[in-house]
Amino acid sequence: MPVLVYIETQEQEIKKSSLEVASYGRAIADAKDTILIAVCFGLSDTSLLSHYGIDKIYSVSSGEESNFNSDRYSSTLQEIAKSEAVDILIVSGSANGRFLGPLVAAKFEATYFSNVIGLPKSYSPLEVKRSCFTNKAFTHSISNKEKVVLSLSSNSYGIHEKSVESEQLTSAYSNSSFNLEVVSEEKSSDKVSIADADVVVSGGRGLKGPENWHLIEDLAAVLGAATACSKPVSDMGWRPHSEHVGQTGKPVASNLYIAIGVSGAIQHLAGINSSKVKVVINNDPEAPFFKAADYGIVGDAFEVVPELTSKLRALKEV
Amino acid sequence: MKVLVCISSVPDTTSKINFVDENKAFDSQGVTYIINPNDEFGLTRAVWLQQKQGAKVTVAAVGDASCEPILRKCLAIGADNAVRIDSIPYDGFFVASQLAAYAEGEAFDLIITGRESIDYNGGMVGGMLANHLNMPYLANCIHLEIEQETVHLQREIDGGKENSKGSFPIVIGAQKGLVEEKDLIIPNMRGIMQARQKSLEVLNPTNAEPSSLVQSYEKPPAKGPVKLVDPNNIDQLIDLLQNEANAL
Numbered sequence: 001m002p003v004l005v006y007i008e009t010q011e012q013e014i015k016k017s018s019l020e021v022a023s024y025g026r027a028i029a030d031a032k033d034t035i036l037i038a039v040c041f042g043l044s045d046t047s048l049l050s051h052y053g054i055d056k057i058y059s060v061s062s063g064e065e066s067n068f069n070s071d072r073y074s075s076t077l078q079e080i081a082k083s084e085a086v087d088i089l090i091v092s093g094s095a096n097g098r099f100l101g102p103l104v105a106a107k108f109e110a111t112y113f114s115n116v117i118g119l120p121k122s123y124s125p126l127e128v129k130r131s132c133f134t135n136k137a138f139t140h141s142i143s144n145k146e147k148v149v150l151s152l153s154s155n156s157y158g159i160h161e162k163s164v165e166s167e168q169l170t171s172a173y174s175n176s177s178f179n180l181e182v183v184s185e186e187k188s189s190d191k192v193s194i195a196d197a198d199v200v201v202s203g204g205r206g207l208k209g210p211e212n213w214h215l216i217e218d219l220a221a222v223l224g225a226a227t228a229c230s231k232p233v234s235d236m237g238w239r240p241h242s243e244h245v246g247q248t249g250k251p252v253a254s255n256l257y258i259a260i261g262v263s264g265a266i267q268h269l270a271g272i273n274s275s276k277v278k279v280v281i282n283n284d285p286e287a288p289f290f291k292a293a294d295y296g297i298v299g300d301a302f303e304v305v306p307e308l309t310s311k312l313r314a315l316k317e318v
Numbered sequence: 319m320k321v322l323v324c325i326s327s328v329p330d331t332t333s334k335i336n337f338v339d340e341n342k343a344f345d346s347q348g349v350t351y352i353i354n355p356n357d358e359f360g361l362t363r364a365v366w367l368q369q370k371q372g373a374k375v376t377v378a379a380v381g382d383a384s385c386e387p388i389l390r391k392c393l394a395i396g397a398d399n400a401v402r403i404d405s406i407p408y409d410g411f412f413v414a415s416q417l418a419a420y421a422e423g424e425a426f427d428l429i430i431t432g433r434e435s436i437d438y439n440g441g442m443v444g445g446m447l448a449n450h451l452n453m454p455y456l457a458n459c460i461h462l463e464i465e466q467e468t469v470h471l472q473r474e475i476d477g478g479k480e481n482s483k484g485s486f487p488i489v490i491g492a493q494k495g496l497v498e499e500k501d502l503i504i505p506n507m508r509g510i511m512q513a514r515q516k517s518l519e520v521l522n523p524t525n526a527e528p529s530s531l532v533q534s535y536e537k538p539p540a541k542g543p544v545k546l547v548d549p550n551n552i553d554q555l556i557d558l559l560q561n562e563a564n565a566l
């Protein structure tokens with residue numbers, strides 16, 4: 001039975017996390033010897049999807065409504081999945097992906113697994129590995145139902161190209177009977193978001209005050225990175241809450257995570273542990289972060305960071 | 319106005335996560351349980367609705383008797399009454415089915431779940447519960463204001479915020495931002511005393527099947543030691559990141 005992926009877009013661009021989902025879906029479709037179907041909403045140019053192994057592309061025109069609508073999106077996905085006799089539906093680990101996952105699963109009468117890592121170990125019954133206890137452990141879980149909805153952990157599988165002939169189709173946009181509508185979006189436009197970033201530069205209380213955040217921002221700018229912070233930093237209002245990462249903040253699964261003046265409390269580490277490479281800069285050699293990091297500098301952030309930034313800048317310029 | 323806050327009892331954030339029974343069960347020995355942090359933000363918001371708008375706040379948990387101290391704590395924080403559905407919470411789908419069976423007859427205007435539980439991290443009970451009850455759901459909710467018949471809501475999205483409006487009944491997934499950390503209510507003596515008098519009702523579970531089964535748990539492999547670089551040799555760090563870690 002076919003595999004279906006939800007392709008998320010942002011201003012007519014396919015999100016990286018969705019290309020990862022497509023690559024992952026392709027591998028599952030190959031393992032099951034079936035086709036891979038993609039569904040996207042309001043995307044005018046879908047040609048890129050042919051390079052990521054999508055056999056059938058459903059474009060859904062959301063008409064006047066350009067905003068994300070969880071009820072209408074989940075119903076549409078469910079209807080297409082049903083008509084195509086899909087048994088595995090995959091969303092990304094983005095905010096919208098995780099929003100849709102349980103809604104689609106409930107409508108589709110499917111089992112829902114979030115934070116999925118790696119390809120299923122078996123297909124009947126379906127067995128997946130997923131992270132739990134905020135990255136402190138994994139479970140191997142089995143579905144009791146024929147159909148499943150998976151939310152793939154961001155940055156856990158990678159993006160793999162595969163060119164195929166894609167069939168283009170359109171599908172109707174389902175209605176909603178709910179009185180809940182999006183009125184506006186406030187994007188912090190010029191910045192990379194933590195969820196989409198390859199590199200995250202994070203600052204803790206060791207930076208002493210918000211006036212020193214140019215250290216973090218300059219380094220982030222050179223690396224094209226998102227900026228993040230520890231919980232007390234956002235609680236004290238040095239930085240916005242949207243930058244708070246950790247167990248009670250945002251999860252981070254970037255390729256590179258640079259922590260500056262962050263002690264590495266268990267709740268902080270829990271949220272950032274699935275980042276691939278972790279670097280810590282801290283003047284206390286006993287800081288717990290050194291036990292969790294791959295690379296570290298025991299030193300004063302106010303000296304080390306500007307030098308690191310200028311060396312990296314020089315490197316990028318050649 | 320009737321508000322339901324769904325409460326998950328979870329290991330304290332500093333708990334060591336270990337497994338027993340050939341990695342088939344969580345080792346709860348020596349573990350302190352707390353109100354799931356996301357649910358605590360939701361509960362505080364609900365108590366404000368009680369204080370300002372006269373809402374009646376019920377807390378509910380699916381669990382065995384071991385979660386009663388957590389429910390008592392919710393009562394001490396300010397909830398009016400508590401309900402415990404007497405069953406092991408097998409999985410998110412099962413929990414949502416139980417909560418739905420209870421909420422069905424209660425006509426709640428607002429149901430608050432947490433964005434996710436910090437143990438299972440399903441992020442699923444709220445959405446599934448909403449679907450069971452045919453109510454709309456808003457995930458990652460960081461703002462809720464009521465203006466006559468209209469509910470103004472805000473959701474955290476990747477790289478920003480999204481504003482929406484709707485009306486009751488609705489289910490939301492609470493997280494920090496809905497109220498601030500400093501606003502969390504710490505139970506005082508009076509609250510704790512009053513909580514003893516409040517109702518904590520135990521209900522039988524409804525017939526429902528879990529949708530999944532945990533076969534086993536696994537811990538991440540132990541990490542190798544950190545590679546320390548001299549602060550006077552930043553070039554070495556850049557070299558390692560470029561050529562060893564492939565991270566630049």
Ligand SMILES: Cc1cc2nc3c(=O)[nH]c(=O)nc-3n(C[C@H](O)[C@H](O)[C@H](O)COP(=O)(O)OP(=O)(O)OC[C@H]3O[C@@H](n4cnc5c(N)ncnc54)[C@H](O)[C@@H]3O)c2cc1C
Nearest residue numbers: 204205206230231246247248261263265267268283284301
């Ligand atoms: C229920 C609960 C949930 C929590 N959730 C989270 C969460 O999600 N995320 C989170 O981050 N925290 C969380 N915390 C808080 C956590 O326990 C720590 O208090 C917090 O992470 C510490 O933040 P910090 O590292 O910025 O500050 P500190 O612990 O004060 O560390 C500052 C560090 O900076 C270093 N430093 C000082 N000066 C310099 C300098 N000049 N150069 C270099 N280094 C310097 C110090 O050596 C120190 O290690 C939670 C706590 C609880 C109880």
Ligand SMILES: Nc1ncnc2c1ncn2[C@@H]1O[C@H](COP(=O)(O)O)[C@@H](O)[C@H]1O
Nearest residue numbers: 379380407431432434435440441442443
């Ligand atoms: N056993 C439970 N009893 C009551 N509510 C629960 C239970 N488990 C989870 N919830 C609620 O559902 C939310 C999301 O949980 P989860 O889907 O497990 O991430 C939690 O924040 C709680 O509000």
